[in-house]
Amino acid sequence: MKAIAQNSPPSPKAGILGGHFFRFRRAPTEFLAECAALGDVTVFKMGGQIAFFLNHPDHARDLLVTSAAKFKKGRALQRAKKLLGEGLLTSEKEAHLRQRRMIQPAFHRLRIAEYAQTMVEYGDKMANSWRDGDVRDIDREMMHLTLQIVGRTLFSANVEDEADEVGAALTALIEMFNYLLLPFSEILEKLPIPQARRFNRAKETLDKVIYGIINERRRSGEDKGDLLSMLLLAQDEDDGGAMTDEQVRDEALTLFLAGHETTANALTFTWYLLSNNPEKEKLLYEELDKVLGGRLPTAEDYPNLKYTEAVLAEAMRLYPPAWALGRLALEEHEFGGYKIPPGALVLLSMYVAHRDERFWENANEFLPERWHSQSIKEAGQKYIYFPFGGGARRCIGEGFAWTEGVLLIATLAQKWKLRLAPEQKIALNPLMTLRPKYGMKMRIEKRTAEF
Secondary structure, three states, rough: OOOOOOOOOOOOOOOOOOOOOHHHHOOOOHHHHHHHHHHOOOEEEOOOOOEEEEEEHHHHHHHHOHHHHEEEHHHHHHHHHHHOOOOOOOOOOOHHHHHHHHHHHHHHHHHHHHHHHHHHHHHHHHHHHOOOOEEEEEEHHHHHHHHHHHHHHHHHHOOOOOOHHHHHHHHHHHHHHHHHHHEEEEEHHHOHHHHHHHHHHHHHHHHHHHHHHHHHHHHHHOOOEEEEEEEEHHHHOOOOOEEEHHHHHHHHHHHHHHHHHHHHHHHHHHHHHHHHOHHHHHHHHHHHHHHHHOOOHHHHHHHHEEEHHHHHHHHHOOOOOOEEEEEEEEEEEEEEOEEOOOOOOEOOOOHHHHHOOOOOOOOOOOOOHHHHHOOOOHHHHOOOOOOOHHHHHHHHOOOHHHHHHHHHHHHOOOEEEEEEEEOOOOOEEEEOOEOOOOEEEEEEOOOOOOO
């Protein structure tokens, strides 16, 4: 194993076996917070892999923008190819740029405004299905809701009947993601062990649904103007050939996963934070009553739902759905006076950065009003807030996610208050995304609006 050099950055205490690997695996957000307390650049060992953790906005900008060409996706997304193939999330360089240009029109602001009606329709349908006094797992409810929305808006597909099955398969794959990161997992996945069988069953379920949607559209030959039609009609710039079903599947599954998982997590933690902060919740209700007066929101209402947006922004500051990202160094680079060798893993954590007391006053408190003095855009430009990443690989669906999140909060909160169930345990489960470890059971209470 390669030792950490004497002139290296500070390093947290290692375990007796596996260096820092098991400490990181057991509690990654706590481990990275411990690293951050040691300095803006720290180093640790993940088995045989040297890893550097960066915790300063200047380093984040350098990694994601200024010197991005010196790095490639880290092991996590390299291994994600086992599930996602060569989709937008896992592809590199020219292939990534070509795919991004092809998909970008589906996320144009005018197209997102058209999606808004569907978002609100599904939100209203869920609101009408709830009953006063119900106790529901809001984590599961939000996953179900956002999965239906991404199916309808991007693929013109009704996945309502399959939403539970698809949601369970996606959850299984995300829970199994850490298994893919284990040393020698490339060998383990070929063995007939329970984890490999469970992973393969979930993947088969998703493939059946995605290929079913693709096959149905190919048979009809209809151009519905959605993302799926764009993928099926796209032609390669070099040879003019169309995308294969496998290529379409990779892009579709990537957007199915990214398009519902992250927003669902953000909404789940939003309801949790509102339940724990009734005075902030009251300000939200006052804005909804004033702006909407009891009617359903539309895309045109978004600019007037400033506090609603601030609530979502603050939830994603404290509980960013994408809680960390990694890059592998292709060549030597320097951060904070320390040289990073080729092949080293370089990590950033949105979860840690968003709670840095140097840049956020009362960093661990839920204070939506902080976004009145500093805009989301300004914080993003400073790289003290980057829930959607940054640079050329910044999340393509960011505008979609903001619109969906704000409109769903507005739709559901007009009718209901959500209160954390007394028996609900709260802990984080940092997998591919940041999830609540034990779900989020909440009691649904009827709200009386005051216009």
